[in-house]
Amino acid sequence: MGGKLFISTTIRNSQGNKRIFFMAFLGAMAISFSIIESMVPRPLPWMRIGLANAITLYSFTVLRPREVLPVVLSRVVAASIMLGTLFSVSFFLSLSGALSSFVIMYLMYTYMRRVFTLVGVSVAGAVTSNVAQLTLLNLLFINNRISYFFLPFILLFALIGGVLSGLFARFLTENI
Numbered sequence: 656m657g658g659k660l661f662i663s664t665t666i667r668n669s670q671g672n673k674r675i676f677f678m679a680f681l682g683a684m685a686i687s688f689s690i691i692e693s694m695v696p697r698p699l700p701w702m703r704i705g706l707a708n709a710i711t712l713y714s715f716t717v718l719r720p721r722e723v724l725p726v727v728l729s730r731v732v733a734a735s736i737m738l739g740t741l742f743s744v745s746f747f748l749s750l751s752g753a754l755s756s757f758v759i760m761y762l763m764y765t766y767m768r769r770v771f772t773l774v775g776v777s778v779a780g781a782v783t784s785n786v787a788q789l790t791l792l793n794l795l796f797i798n799n800r801i802s803y804f805f806l807p808f809i810l811l812f813a814l815i816g817g818v819l820s821g822l823f824a825r826f827l828t829e830n831i
Contacts, residue, residue, distance in 0.1 A: 678714075678722055685710040685730035686737070693738055702812050705781055705820040707734075708756065712773050712780075712824035713831070715764045727757050744795070751791045752784035759783040773828065777821030781813040 688706040697703065707730055714723045731753045735741040740749075760780040763771050771779070789809060793802050 674718070674722065678718065678726055681710055681714050682726045682729040682733070685726060686733045689730055689734040690737055693734070703816060705816045706823060708777065708780055709820045709823040709827065711757065711760065712777055712821065713827040715760065716828050720761055720765055723761070724757060727753050748788045748791060752788045755787035756780035756784040772821070773824045774818055774821030777824060778814055778817030781817030781820065782810060785809045785813045
């Protein structure tokens with residue numbers, strides 16, 4: 656009887672370790688995409704495809720929702736450390752965008768999965784991220800509503816990036 660308990664516990668711990676390693680792998684992928692994307696020249700600062708968000712979306716399909724948040728946070732913190740932007744304005748903008756998009760994507764994927772595809776969830780996450788970043792930027796620095804005139808352009812790029820990121824997440828889901 657004692658042997659069965661030991662084997663059962665070992666298997667359970669082994670499965671837990673596999674999940675942790677998989678979470679670390681997904682975090683490393685998201686960090687890599689984030690760093691690579693930061694090196695790609697952009698005509699405007701907010702114009703990013705958001706490939707790291709594709710990893711977040713893919714994480715929702717293979718992990719428990721509570722396991723996705725550490726992947727998101729590790730990406731933001733580790734990428735900021737590697738890029739030398741930890742605790743800078745860029746870091747807080749990234750953190751606000753990542754957390755707000757995580758919440759929206761979590762809610763949509765968890766409760767409205769039958770209504771929205773990964774592309775729809777991705778677009779909602781991209782829009783939410785950009786609006787959160789613009790709002791934080793406005794609160795911290797601009798303190799002027801004129802910054803919201805950029806909103807149509809920001810939303811257009813969020814739509815394009817969200818679609819591309821969602822398609823990449825769907826590709827990962829179907830092929831991994």
